[in-house]
Amino acid sequence: MCPHCKKPGKIVKFGSYQRASDKKVCQRYRCKNCQRTFSETHYSIDYRLRKRYINQAVFRSLCSGVSQRRCAILFGVHRDAIARRLLRFGLCAEHNLKVYRQSRPSVTQLLFDELETFEHTKCKPLTVAIAVEDKSRKILALKVGKIPAKGPLASFSRKKYGFRPCERRACLESIFQDLKCCLASQGLVKTDQSKAYPPFIRRFLKFWNHQASPGKRGCVVGQGELKEGHWDPLFSLNHSFAMIRDGLKRLSRRTWCTTKSPKHLEFALNMYAWFHNLLLESKNRKDLRLDWLSSPSPESL
């Protein structure tokens, strides 16, 4: 499809050129509809990125607890170059996670919980709803939403930043909609004892059994997510949460790297989720399949 007029008209070849940065020969096309030209790289993830050779390393670093600014220092690029890549990788990872959900439609054991973080200051908290498959620990879906501050910070937050909407229900609803395509008709869903979940489970998981486990205190190691005691029914979930907090710099405990935009947090989380699933799938971790970083990306780019 032509990227200029977005109409499915006739497209013909229109010469080729050699890309300066990596000497690749790229085909150009012309749209018969609007007479404008574009190249085969238009829809690729590295379109107009000159230092495309750092993409793989940047992706791995951002999912391994390295901050964006430190990434920029390590790879000798401007911090905007890293921020730009975060957006593109995030979009692609979101698409890949969706494809992954559609490719395995018989999940029978689901774990579900929310992780809390904040944007800019603790007065502006965010919730991240995450669904994980039991045993395999694979992340199936996630969604970020704003929530108002609680406890002693609540009144101060309202005074300083005004009214803050609660997007928790919308977040839960969207995640259950996303999960629809990969769940079996019957199964077991495990959550904590939050009162917000049963209405959604009754609505979206009609024939599923629901097991609600009481919360436990976090152990000293484990990012506040791994729990004390020898048996945790929500282990697969808490372990994944601990890995997410360890893998994304902005979610670590007591860090000075903070999220500035909920949307960007969602991009980073999608990247991590996809990376996490790949790690769990791959037998040989030396050559992880990150080949999509140089292949055509979804049309949303």
Ligand SMILES: [Zn+2]
């Ligand atoms: Zn056109």
